Amino acid sequence: MNATIRAAAALLLTLLLAACSGDEPPAPLTAGPEHRVGTGSDPHSFAEYEKVRIRHLSLDLDADMSARILTGHVVLELDRVEPGFQRLVLDSRDLNIRDVNAIRPDGEYLPVSWRFGADHGHLGRPLVIVLPAGIEQLRIDYTTSPEAFGLQWLDGEQTSSGRPFMFSQSQPHYARTWVPLQDTPAVRYTFDATVRGPRELMVVMGAAGNEFERNDTGEYRFEMPEPIPSYLMAIAIGDLVFAETGPRTGIYAEPPWIEAAAGEFDVLEEMVEIGENLYGEYRWGRYDLLVLPPSFPFGGMENPRLSYITPTIIAGDGSLLALVAHELAHSWSGNLVTNAAWRDLWLNEGFTVHFEARIMEELYGQEVRDQLAKLSWDGLMDTLDAIDARDRQLVRDLSDRDPEQAFMRVPYDMGRFFIDWIEHRVGRDVFDEFLRGYFDHFAFQSITSEDFRAYLEQHLVVPNRGRLTMAEVDQWLYEPGMPEIAFEIRPESDAFVAVDDWRERWQSGEVDLDDLPADAWSVYQWLHFLSGLEGRLDAETMEAMDERFDLVAQQNHEILFLWLLRSIEAEYAPGIERLETFLLEVGRNKFTRPLYAALAESAWGRDWGIEVYERARPGYHPLTRQASERALGL
Ligand code: BES
Numbered sequence: 001m002n003a004t005i006r007a008a009a010a011l012l013l014t015l016l017l018a019a020c021s022g023d024e025p026p027a028p029l030t031a032g033p034e035h036r037v038g039t040g041s042d043p044h045s046f047a048e049y050e051k052v053r054i055r056h057l058s059l060d061l062d063a064d065m066s067a068r069i070l071t072g073h074v075v076l077e078l079d080r081v082e083p084g085f086q087r088l089v090l091d092s093r094d095l096n097i098r099d100v101n102a103i104r105p106d107g108e109y110l111p112v113s114w115r116f117g118a119d120h121g122h123l124g125r126p127l128v129i130v131l132p133a134g135i136e137q138l139r140i141d142y143t144t145s146p147e148a149f150g151l152q153w154l155d156g157e158q159t160s161s162g163r164p165f166m167f168s169q170s171q172p173h174y175a176r177t178w179v180p181l182q183d184t185p186a187v188r189y190t191f192d193a194t195v196r197g198p199r200e201l202m203v204v205m206g207a208a209g210n211e212f213e214r215n216d217t218g219e220y221r222f223e224m225p226e227p228i229p230s231y232l233m234a235i236a237i238g239d240l241v242f243a244e245t246g247p248r249t250g251i252y253a254e255p256p257w258i259e260a261a262a263g264e265f266d267v268l269e270e271m272v273e274i275g276e277n278l279y280g281e282y283r284w285g286r287y288d289l290l291v292l293p294p295s296f297p298f299g300g301m302e303n304p305r306l307s308y309i310t311p312t313i314i315a316g317d318g319s320l321l322a323l324v325a326h327e328l329a330h331s332w333s334g335n336l337v338t339n340a341a342w343r344d345l346w347l348n349e350g351f352t353v354h355f356e357a358r359i360m361e362e363l364y365g366q367e368v369r370d371q372l373a374k375l376s377w378d379g380l381m382d383t384l385d386a387i388d389a390r391d392r393q394l395v396r397d398l399s400d401r402d403p404e405q406a407f408m409r410v411p412y413d414m415g416r417f418f419i420d421w422i423e424h425r426v427g428r429d430v431f432d433e434f435l436r437g438y439f440d441h442f443a444f445q446s447i448t449s450e451d452f453r454a455y456l457e458q459h460l461v462v463p464n465r466g467r468l469t470m471a472e473v474d475q476w477l478y479e480p481g482m483p484e485i486a487f488e489i490r491p492e493s494d495a496f497v498a499v500d501d502w503r504e505r506w507q508s509g510e511v512d513l514d515d516l517p518a519d520a521w522s523v524y525q526w527l528h529f530l531s532g533l534e535g536r537l538d539a540e541t542m543e544a545m546d547e548r549f550d551l552v553a554q555q556n557h558e559i560l561f562l563w564l565l566r567s568i569e570a571e572y573a574p575g576i577e578r579l580e581t582f583l584l585e586v587g588r589n590k591f592t593r594p595l596y597a598a599l600a601e602s603a604w605g606r607d608w609g610i611e612v613y614e615r616a617r618p619g620y621h622p623l624t625r626q627a628s629e630r631a632l633g634l
């Protein structure tokens with residue numbers, strides 16, 4: 001049977017089935033939902049989730065590490081919110097769909113008609129499927145593309161173990177590049193999965209069921225009993241070993257990383273306990289970390305039960321653990337209570353940065369909290385100066401933009417200071433109690449900024465009349481920039497004031513490099529020192545600083561990054577040499593994007609940067625390629 005005849009037969013069958021059940025014939029396949037783009041409640045998904053929703057999905061996939069594809073099928077279990085509605089629209093991008101079948105209640109397969117809608121670039125293509133009456137299960141057989149944006153595949157030569165590696169990054173809207181589904185944070189579902197990979201590798205997922213040792217079969221089974229949004233779907237395959245850090249926490253990494261990682265992250269169990277004491281029960285069973293290759297485009301990703309972490313925070317002294325606190329905090333803010341669309345991202349990230357600070361304060365005290373807060377405040381102020389008014393708002397209209405654009409400092413740091421400010425106005429005890437109620441009330445739901453606003457009014461603003469007003473709240477939510485009242489909580493750090501003083505005296509020639517008491521400085525003081533340096537440093541000054549502090553050999557990637565940025569400005573040869581190896585190894589966008597952008601500012605820098613980029617590109621994640629190319633103007 002050729003494809004046309006098969007499709008015609010399928011359509012006929014569906015029509016017959018509909019006729020037998022006495023329902024309306026299915027909505028015509030030609031009337032697509034494309035018009036919804038930009039007008040629906042989540043403008044970044046084609047899914048008509050107010051009509052029919054995924055309740056559960058079962059994945060069955062084989063990973064081919066050399067062809068760089070996942071192949072298999074997904075069974076979707078549906079909630080027919082509007083039972084007569086006879087169309088299912090899924091999000092998809094670069095997927096090769098092989099077959100779509102409805103599964104009847106008696107288990108019989110029924111081929112159904114489907115088609116792709118128009119290509120919408122980064123949003124992909126709607127996959128429009130006829131949904132016969134009475135059907136609640138669909139099976140889709142498919143294969144991913146080697147270019148799938150949400151997956152990175154590395155060969156043995158590109159990893160530290162010498163074996164291939166693959167990992168997913170689904171947030172914000174890349175799950176659709178490896179599973180056909182309703183790719184919107186508004187829809188939550190449970191899932192189970194069976195995944196087969198090469199026997200010498202181990203498969204892990206952001207789910208229950210991760211094994212502690214590689215098995216002999218290459219087949220791994222997982223289950224996610226709590227409903228999650230699609231952006232939290234996560235899979236990884238590699239030469240992984242496990243190290244325990246406590247009864248319900250541990251680290252997965254390639255063998256060369258495991259010892260350093262387990263040492264660096266040994267506070268993990270304690271962090272989970274701190275989180276529970278603050279915000280109520282940890283509801284996800286285990287909490288493990290997966291240390292990824294340095295090409296991972298982010299610092300961390302809060303995949304439930306198994307957060308993904310860049311190895312660039314392994315500094316040897318635990319100084320960059322705020323990032324782990326951050327991903328863990330998402331187990332409440334984000335994973336438990338989720339933003340309904342990317343316009344509400346601050347509900348995820350702002351809350352999380354606030355919690356991250358609380359966890360760090362519990363672990364290391366007020367002084368560390370203040371230093372981190374000051375870094376966050378200063379960074380935010382610089383950003384606000386540099387961006388358009390429409391991006392200075394917490395709640396933003398992103399309907400005509402790539403959801404990638406949501407991830408700027410504003411939802412993170414301005415969101416965090418908004419939460420800090422509420423706490424400041426009502427007091428910590430009142431606020432903590434409110435938060436526990438809030439997480440309980442909205443647990444496993446996806447909410448909008450307006451849902452939060454209404455809950456806040458009823459449960460905090462009204463009962464604490466006189467402490468804060470809704471007009472003030474709305475200023476934070478809907479007015480561009482930091483409101484005046486933000487200055488009530490402007491962070492201060494004596495340790496930073498001292499650094500400012502030394503920096504000024506050194507830069508004005510009053511004291512020598514040798515006089516700086518920098519050996520006693522915290523990593524955060526160092527970051528503050530370097531980011532506050534006035535003007536351009538020349539190569540000679542940089543050399544003197546390296547002689548004294550050996551910054552070019554820094555193990556701490558945050559400090560090293562600032563030093564490499566300065567090296568570009570100063571055309572400082574030892575720094576440029578280190579920059580080359582850095583760019584060839586690290587694909588974390590927070591570092592690579594600004595470095596390429598700084599290179600692009602001069603003619604020599606751009607030529608040199610392009611040459612390095614071409615060599616680094618095969619090892620970069622699709623997101624890092626995209627951002628680097630933009631930064632270099634390619
Ligand atoms: N959810 C984000 C990761 C992310 C960012 C995914 C942008 C998709 C787009 C994660 O929780 C996060 O915020 N990571 C930060 C670290 C944090 C300490 C600010 C990062 O990766 O830098």
Ligand code: ZN
Pocket residue numbers: 326330348349352
């Ligand atoms: Zn986050």
